[in-house]
Amino acid sequence: MVKRLKLVYCKCGRVGRHERNSNTMRFRYPVDKVHVPNAERIWTISDAWDYAAKVCLHMSQKMMKFPPPPHLDEDIATSLYEHFRSVVPTYTDNEIAQFESFHRHIIQTKILASKNDIRDRQAPGEQEKQQEDEIKQQPDYDTLSFETKDKHIHTPVPADTGKVTRSSLAFLYGAIVCTVISRQSYDEASVFESSSQEEQRTVVKAICTEFQLLYVDERMRKHWIDWYQIMLDCLPKGIGIGAARAKHAIKLDDGEIVKLSRKQIQKKKAKMEVLAQQVNTYLPLFEELFKRYGQHIKSHHLRAASFVIDFLKAQLSIYDQSRIYRYASVIHANGDKCPVSPYESLREVGSD
Secondary structure, three states: OHHHHHHHOOOOOEEEEEEEEEEEEEOOOOOOOOOOOOOOOOHHHHHHHHHHHHHHHHHHHHHHHHHOOOHHHHHHHHOOOOHHHHHOOOHHHHHHHHHHHHHHHHHHHHHHHHHHHHHHHHHHHHHHHHHHHHHHOOEEEOOOOOOOOOOOOEEEEOOOOOOOOOOHHHHHHHHHHHHHHHHHOOOOOOOOOOOOOOHHHHHHHHHHHHOOOOOOOOOOOOHHHHHHHHHHHOOOOOOHHHHHHOOOOOOOOOOOOOOOHHHHHHHHHHHHHHHHHHHHHHHHHHHHHHHHHHHHOOHHHHHHHHHHHHHHHHHOOOEEEEEEEEEEEEEEOOEEEEEEEEEEEEEEEOOO
């Protein structure tokens, strides 16, 4: 007997099939790649803070894969600690130093154990080849995934790749803070609690927008800041699209010059306009909510103690994670899909 799918009213005004699915994501930090959820599929405040935590873990790995210069590393770390400590009760500079020492040792131990595990699984001939490759003066390519020796030809990594930097530890600190907020139950007094789905969606967008701006991936051709500069250059008062293509061209290792196409720039323009609107709308809201949340936690000794206890638990569990992500869509007759909240019931109109 063929299962009949339910038809529901979609928020777009059309009728379609309601489809639900889920995906379990497991990873071991720092040796496994951190999979960052799609921000457009985040519907709850708890999931939004989980998204923030995953962005921070991803960036922590990136700060090890591509260690920044010492002065920049220090600036990034100082800024991150200042930001996230605003919601953590009584975390002193001495405690930050202890945090860094503790987690630097754990990270180095886990990376070394992963490398040894890979080496133990290799045949003798493969081990000799890997040792020869490590002796070569030229840097390896894109081997961040500490659990794999697969190479990519896109982004050359520096000789000190894998170094546990202060910025990587500061991002880890931020990931733990975001994890605690995600896991905490929200009572009526919490500043992140909202009275309606619309208000909750606004808070979710504010959180996701804040951390989308932190997210950087070496697979990206341009960072969002670079794209903004390109868009400014393409304005009538700028240098023009032709000159902008030449100005922002990329030189590959073999000397080839690669320019963005006019089509790529035009396609990105609409997305950057949306991002600009989100930044203007949601960043001030996030800053206000984050400030109020810190005051909320620190204003009561039991809330402060609960946060510290949760932080101590999360800083160990963050190394081995498993989380179920739920998704839902309404599929229309022409094949279009409208993402909807998996936690929301849609009015049923029939079945096909």
